[in-house]
Structures are given as C-alpha cells and as structure tokens.
Amino acid sequence: MINLVPETYSAPPAARRRYIWRSSALVVLQLVLFIAYYALGGGDETVGGLDVAMMAITVLFVGAATYEIVMLIRALDELQQRIHILSWAIACALAVSVSFLWGVASVLVSAPSLDPILTMVIAVPAYYVVLFAAGRHFA
Numbered sequence: 001m002i003n004l005v006p007e008t009y010s011a012p013p014a015a016r017r018r019y020i021w022r023s024s025a026l027v028v029l030q031l032v033l034f035i036a037y038y039a040l041g042g043g044d045e046t047v048g049g050l051d052v053a054m055m056a057i058t059v060l061f062v063g064a065a066t067y068e069i070v071m072l073i074r075a076l077d078e079l080q081q082r083i084h085i086l087s088w089a090i091a092c093a094l095a096v097s098v099s100f101l102w103g104v105a106s107v108l109v110s111a112p113s114l115d116p117i118l119t120m121v122i123a124v125p126a127y128y129v130v131l132f133a134a135g136r137h138f139a
Contacts, residue, residue: 006128007084008072009135015075022068030061083134091126095119 008016037053073084099122102114 006131007069010077010080010083011072011075015072019068019072023065026061026064026068030057033057079138083138084131087127087131087134090130091123094126095123098122 008019011019034057037057073081076084096119099114099116099119102111105111106113
C-alpha cells in the first residue's frame, strides 16, 4: 500500500490518524480562509507594504503545522525521532546552501534572484527524499 503521508509511516496508529486528520483540517481551513479573504475583497489594505490579515493567516497556519509536526515526532520512538530530525536538518541545510549559492551566482553572473520563499519549496521535498534515504539506511 502506498503511504500518502510518508512522515507518518513509523508513528503509532493513533498518532498517525490524529496527524493526518489535523493536518488535513489545517490545509482545508487555510484554503477556506484564503478563498473567503479574497472573496470579501481582501488584499488591498496594507501596513508598511504587508497585508496584515494574510500575514496573520499564514503565521497561524505555519505555527499550527509546526505544532502538529512536533507532536507527531514526539510520538515516535527514539530512532524514528532521530531519523526525522536528521532529515529536517539535512533538508534545511540543503535549502540554505542552495539559496546562498544562488545569491552568490546572482551577484557574480547576474543570474535572476531567488525568492526567499523558495527555500521552503526546496526544503520540504528534500525532507521527504532524505527521510526515505535515512529510513532505508537505518532499517
């Protein structure tokens, strides 16, 4: 069977179910808030160049998602905790390294600049790749 949420493959069944339901509810809630926000005409009011309501929605989502990931990792045994934390560390180091090198390249050879949010676009897939590799290594 294909596990569509690979970070839960080693979690106890109750923690796995809780994580999947809560993370799915968070994504649905965020989509509903985004749609409602723009349907009500949001996006025009800014303070200091930032859309305060959108920033609040995003910060709350990231905070809640981080809490759920931490709770899932705490439910794992010590080896699985090590694998997950190692995977996050390697993925974040890779994302920061790629962003730094891209910044150097953009200065030296006039490459287009990298948007900072793309570090997460690099880190999250890298986490899953490293999680798979580390899971195979420690198995």
